[in-house]
Amino acid sequence: MSTTTIAFASEFSQYPAGRYRNDGPFPGEAFRDDLLVPRLGEFDVVEVNLDGAMGYGSSFLEEAFGGLVRLGKYTGETLRKKLRLRCEDDPSVIDEIWQYIDAAHS
Structure with a gap:
């Protein structure tokens, strides 16, 4: 397992x-698409x-992590x-992230 x-x-x-x-240099979208995905x-x-x-x-975390589910990536x-x-x-922060992931799934 890697x-x-x-x-x-x-x-x-x-x-x-x-x-x-377009919100700035380090938004959730960039973290998600450039590193996490x-x-x-x-x-x-x-x-x-x-x-x-x-x-x-909250907008950073929801986009970076909730966006994984909301956009159909995972x-x-x-x-x-x-x-x-x-x-x-x-x-x-960990609980908050899982809440965004779970909410995006609903």
């Missing part, structure tokens, strides 16, 4: 914000280490198997 880790703050940004690319396609399991960022807005069930989330800085 596994990889995305170190969010060093591979993407310490300052994620916005939903779409390619890694999910290449590896069996992708761990996303969310530590080190200066906070996460099912919530598949993401439960392939996606591992880690955030020791603020563990509530």
